[in-house]
Amino acid sequence: MTHDTSLDFTFDLPADAPAPNAAPLADLDGEGPGGVLADGEFGLPNPAAMPSLAYVEVDDRPAAERIDALLGQMAPHRAVLMAVLGRCRTPQPTDDLYAAITALQENHRSIYRPENLCVLLERAGALTLVDAEGRPCADDPAEPQVVVVDGMEYLEAPEPEPAFWLTTPEGAAVVDANDPAARLRDLLSQDERYLPVYHLILALCAREGGIGARDAGHAVDGHPLLQEPRFYATRFMDHLERAEAIAWEGTWQATDTGRACLAELTEAHGDPLA
């Protein structure tokens, strides 16, 4: 009689064999491997084992580089950011500026509050907050006031002093260097094949009331140039928006830059809507 010896199970363990499933167990007195749980009945966290997090805020890149990076990272908000920098060439009271940004964002819903945008520009070195005398506000932090009421002393936060946002020299340089007409010319030059499409979109956007996104698609998507490879109006409208040739104001509308370019194209190639 033979038996299968391929499965070498045995239940007769040598005396010095480790116990099955032996694993290092923490000493019930609490002196285990050491780490996350402190000694004690309730297993409260060990403060010494807490992770230490570094909160890094320092960005030592030059302001010009930081501003460029910010405008690149926030391309959909570029127009608003540039408008803020242009407006703040003269000191703007904070509340007035926030109201102006809110108006600019009326057709550009954003999670960024006006204060966020200004602080982002400040961190990039494009804006600075100054007091009425033009001194940086950060140099003079306010302290709580002590007031006495019914014989008891209380701490009160004082009313903030009026403050103004002011464009820095680096921020002003970015505004001065901004040349949407040149960017639009570059775009049309690089994408020359689709010049008729851009011309058509500009003409549609320059009409009174502009054009809605869906209507633009209906008017443009069937253009022969967009069939192979297949492109849609939104691609070209996105490029035109980034070149500040069109802007969304409830409908897509041509900007001054876009209208100037449209006039040149129409003179050269005729009216695309004719």
Added chain:
Amino acid sequence: MTEPETTAPDAPATLAELAGLCRQRAATYGLLSRLYRTEVDDDLLAELHGLRFPASTGNEAADAGYRLIAGYLSERHDNALVELAIDYAHVFIGHGVDSYSAAYPYESVYTSEKRLLMQAARDEVLAVYRSQGLDKQAGWKEAEDHVAAELEFMQIMAERTADALDRGDEDAAAALVAVQRNFLADHLASWVPVMTLDVRKFANTDLYRGLAALTDGLLAIDGAFLADAVADDADDAVVGD
């Protein structure tokens, strides 16, 4: 030989004075609860700017907390709401998966072996809430042992105590004081001081650092007050036997 000086004992507080004190306690618990519940919003920030904070309470931690909060509010923070929202997430929500990445504001986390939610502590506080006819609202999606809920429970109990005192119902007030004293001793005081240590570790704004210190101080002050109140009631009961 001069007559020994005798000083008259402090006159016991009137019921109206005690009611007023309980309403102040309720307001304080309400403020703490709100600061822990969610991020600071426009309304709360405006309210904080309008508050006066006691300069000296006699408790070092509470004084430090008030100073830090008042100091933060005194500085110019144009982006305060976003800054505080970031800090709230950093302190109470965190971004890790090892259960040590934030000051998780739940009693179960600090009193359970594996730092889990919805443990025995939650069941216990829920039983206490229900014994007082309270339960969490449908819109509150967090566990009942969230620090904001426990602080709000103390707020409600303090308000009920004030109402009882206004009615002249001392027995009801005494019972409510006992509930508060037991809840503070058995729950809040047993874990919140450890949580506030974590808050200090993770907070980057003085508002939340101040909140941690203020919480410690106010729980200590209120614990002493409630212990005295319960002891006074016990003395009165003995004298009346």
